[in-house]
Each structure stands twice: as structure tokens, then as C-alpha cells.
Amino acid sequence: MNAPAELDGLVLAAPGDEPVGPMTWRMPPGVWAVLLSSGCAAALVRACTGTQKPVRGRVLVLGIDPASCSRAERQRLNRRCTPWLLPPALLSNATIRSTIALPMRHDPAWRQDEVEQRVDEVLELCGITRWAWRRPADVPPPARTLASLARALGPRPELLVTDDFASRMDREQCASIVSMLRSSVPAVMIATAVPQRIGAAVDGVVDPLQYPVPEAL
Amino acid sequence: MRSPVARRVSRGGAIVRAAASRSVDQVEWIGRVVRSPFCLSPGARRLAARTVVNQVRFTATDALPLIGFIAFLVGGTVILQAYAQAVRLGVGDMPVRLLVTIIVRELGPLITALVVLGRSGTAIAAEMASSTVHGETEALEAFGVDPVHAFVLPRVVGLSISAMLLTIYFDTLAFASGIAAARALAAVPLALSLESLRLVLSATDVVVTFAKAAVFGAGIALICSRTGLTVRRSQPTEVPQAVTAAVVMSMLFIFGVSAVVTFAVYA
Numbered sequence A: 001m002n003a004p005a006e007l008d009g010l011v012l013a014a015p016g017d018e019p020v021g022p023m024t025w026r027m028p029p030g031v032w033a034v035l036l037s038s039g040c041a042a043a044l045v046r047a048c049t050g051t052q053k054p055v056r057g058r059v060l061v062l063g064i065d066p067a068s069c070s071r072a073e074r075q076r077l078n079r080r081c082t083p084w085l086l087p088p089a090l091l092s093n094a095t096i097r098s099t100i101a102l103p104m105r106h107d108p109a110w111r112q113d114e115v116e117q118r119v120d121e122v123l124e125l126c127g128i129t130r131w132a133w134r135r136p137a138d139v140p141p142p143a144r145t146l147a148s149l150a151r152a153l154g155p156r157p158e159l160l161v162t163d164d165f166a167s168r169m170d171r172e173q174c175a176s177i178v179s180m181l182r183s184s185v186p187a188v189m190i191a192t193a194v195p196q197r198i199g200a201a202v203d204g205v206v207d208p209l210q211y212p213v214p215e216a217l
Numbered sequence B: 001m002r003s004p005v006a007r008r009v010s011r012g013g014a015i016v017r018a019a020a021s022r023s024v025d026q027v028e029w030i031g032r033v034v035r036s037p038f039c040l041s042p043g044a045r046r047l048a049a050r051t052v053v054n055q056v057r058f059t060a061t062d063a064l065p066l067i068g069f070i071a072f073l074v075g076g077t078v079i080l081q082a083y084a085q086a087v088r089l090g091v092g093d094m095p096v097r098l099l100v101t102i103i104v105r106e107l108g109p110l111i112t113a114l115v116v117l118g119r120s121g122t123a124i125a126a127e128m129a130s131s132t133v134h135g136e137t138e139a140l141e142a143f144g145v146d147p148v149h150a151f152v153l154p155r156v157v158g159l160s161i162s163a164m165l166l167t168i169y170f171d172t173l174a175f176a177s178g179i180a181a182a183r184a185l186a187a188v189p190l191a192l193s194l195e196s197l198r199l200v201l202s203a204t205d206v207v208v209t210f211a212k213a214a215v216f217g218a219g220i221a222l223i224c225s226r227t228g229l230t231v232r233r234s235q236p237t238e239v240p241q242a243v244t245a246a247v248v249m250s251m252l253f254i255f256g257v258s259a260v261v262t263f264a265v266y267a
Helices: A043-049 A072-082 A094-105 A112-126 A141-154 A171-183 B004-037 B042-059 B061-089 B092-131 B136-140 B147-185 B190-200 B203-229 B239-267
Strands: A005-012 A020-026 A033-037 A056-061 A082-085 A159-162 A187-192
Touching: A005 A043, A020 A056, A020 B190, A033 A171, A043 A056, A043 A082, A043 A159, A043 A187, A043 B136, A056 A082, A072 A082, A082 A141, A094 A141, A094 B042, A112 A141, A112 B042, A141 A159, A171 B239, B004 B147, B042 B061, B042 B092, B042 B147, B061 B092, B061 B147, B092 B147, B092 B190, B092 B203, B092 B239, B136 B147, B147 B190, B147 B203, B203 B239
Parallel strands: A033 A187, A082 A159, A159 A187
Antiparallel strands: A005 A020, A005 A056
């Protein structure tokens, strides 16, 4: 059984900083959530989605190296492993609803009625139904963050890779998000610099990376 | 220590290599756009069709007053200039012939393309660049959506259709204005003007004109999208630079293609 995610001597370029790594780590198969204490959450999410190439080493996501596979293979992989991006990077000239629906509309596996139904579900799950027909500029920042999560949950991913949401939320909000993720996604890799904020809410493996030095759990 | 000659050769080689690499990228990019209609899922196809309709509305429908005004002025001006020469040379139907030659073959598609570039090409370049700067393009890729499918293809089709429609509109209004000017200046009967038009205007003229308009529209969309999408993430200062570069490259493309087509078909 493939590990959902595996880092093999991974060195990542952090913007305006020294490269981070090398990181070697394996997310055990069958666990629900794993916490990584890492100062390079955004770069790690990008490496997992194949939008940033590692400086050295490789990352395997669902058994596939996104940096070395073809564009078509990466597109298929990105439908199975979705990122919760922060900042949300929602489409500025589309409504929240259209932005959430877009990845599913471009996936031949989804029928139109299924897309509409799924979008309604994730909007409700994330509590942002009232903002569905607004553009991101007309939506408050917390709702934009949740819209980004709804977009990641939409395609029913096998693995959800999250940027450092914990550093933007307090312990209660983190607990509510973790509880929502628990009911929605089979595996989650949470990259965060403040694992203590969500550690208590997660009953999966809490496995801090040894680089950079993790904060005390 | 290398000799100055070797350094120059090496620098020249680096320039050639970079240019070749850029050319390969451009060809690969165009190939991706050409292939993209065949890779769309039914849902994405519906979405692209809706975007094409919106693009035609913004580019063609909203530009009708401006194009109409320019066509009116150009048609009248050409006849005015041609009439002065015709009187001097004693050639009665020359103004109408000139109208066909200049408007249909050259000015119609050219002026329309410049208006499309000024109104929509710049908007596309700015939109793409700003999407890239804010990470929206990267986010699309992270969700398995090719930006070429979501952003570029509908704009290429939309601008191509719009440029053709606007050229038809421009030519029609320019003719109407020119014929009205001919009638006012030289009392040329309407029937005579229309007969001259029928005799001078060939099927080749019409086909070449509309093909040229379609190529201009597609080229503007391709160049502006490509330039906008190649800015670096989180570098907002590159947005205006990308728009300027897109306009300059598109103008070179428009005038270049126009000259090549004229030489190939009419020389």
C-alpha cells in the first residue's frame, strides 16, 4: 500500500530565505491526519501539487512524483490530492460558487448535476452558503479562507494537503476545522508551524518533522 | 582565459540558444492551445462556451459605437481623397474602386484589429498578469485545471469571432459612408456605386479579409494571454510591463501578418 505522502531528502526553496531541508519522512498509510512542524508549509503544499519543483530530493504523493510526471498525469494526481491554499487565491472575476465548481467541471468524471449538488454540500459544510454568489472581493477574509477549503474538499480528494491554517486561527476554530475535515477526507497532511494549536483535536499520528526544529507539542 | 573572439562567439551562441528555447516554448504553447478543444470535458466545454459568449459581448458588441464612428470617418476620408485625384485624372469610378481596395483589403481588418487590441487585448493581458501575480493561475494548476483550457482557449475563440464580426461591421459602415460621400461630392448615383462595388469586390477579397481578421483576433488573444501568464508570482510591478509588451508584440504581429498576406495574395 502506497504511503499517501512521502518526502525523500526533500529540499525546498523558501521565498527570500535559505533552502529548507533535507526532509525525509513517510506518512503512514491508513492514518487520518499527520502534523508536520515545518517552516515551509506553502512550499511543501506547492511541491505536493507539482507547482514548485524541489531544489533537491523528491516528494511522492499517492505514489507519484508530481515534479517528474507528465502534465496529464499531474492533472489526474491533482484531482486526487487537493490543496487548501492560503492565501486562498480564489478567482477574482468569478463567484465563490463558480470557483469551487471549476475543478470539478474540468474533471470528466463529474456530471453537471453532480457538480451542482457537491458544490451545495461543501458550501453548507463550510458554512459559506450565504456568500456563494459573491465575488471574493465582496466576501470577508475568514469566509475566503473557508471558500478555499470548500474548493479543496469539492472533488472528494483521497489526500488533502493544507497550508498553515492553524497560524491564522485560534484553538477553537482549529478544533472545528479539524472536526469538519475528519468527517470529509480520508487522509490529511497538515503542514503547520504551530502544531500545538491543533494537536489536541487530532487523533491520528502526530509526527513532527525534525527540520526545522519543531515547537514543543 | 578565453580570447575576445571566443567570448563573442560564446555570447552569440547563448543568445541564439535563448532565442531557440523561446521559440520552442512559443510553439509548444500554441500547440497546447490548438490541442485544448479536444481535451475539454463536457462541463468545461459548456463553461468555455459561456466565456466565449461573454468575450464576444465585451469585445464586439461593446465596441460597435467606436468602430462605427471610425468606419464612418475612414469611409468618408478615403472618398474625399480619392475624389480629388479622380477629378484630376478624369477617372469616374476610381473612388469606389479605391474604397474597395483600401477598406476591404487593408484598413478594415487592420483598424478593427487595432481597436480589438486596444480595448480587449490590453484587458486580457492585465487580467492574466494580475491572476498570475495573485496566485490564481497556480491555484488552477494545483487543482488539475490547465489555465490554457480555462483562460486562454475561450479568449482566443472569442476574439477571433469578434474581430471577424467587427470587420464586417466596419466594412459595411465604411462603404455606406463612402458611397454617401461620393454622392454628396460628385453626385455619383447609388446604383453606379453599387455596380462598381460588385465588379471590383471579388470572393478572394472577402475570404482573405475575414481570414485575416480571424487570425488577427486569435493572434492578439494568444500573445496577450501568453505575456500575461509569464509574469512572476507576487511581482505586481510586472503587470504594466506585461501589458506594454503584449501591445508592442501584438502590433508587430498585426502589421507583419498584414504585409505578408498582402504580398502573398495581391503582389
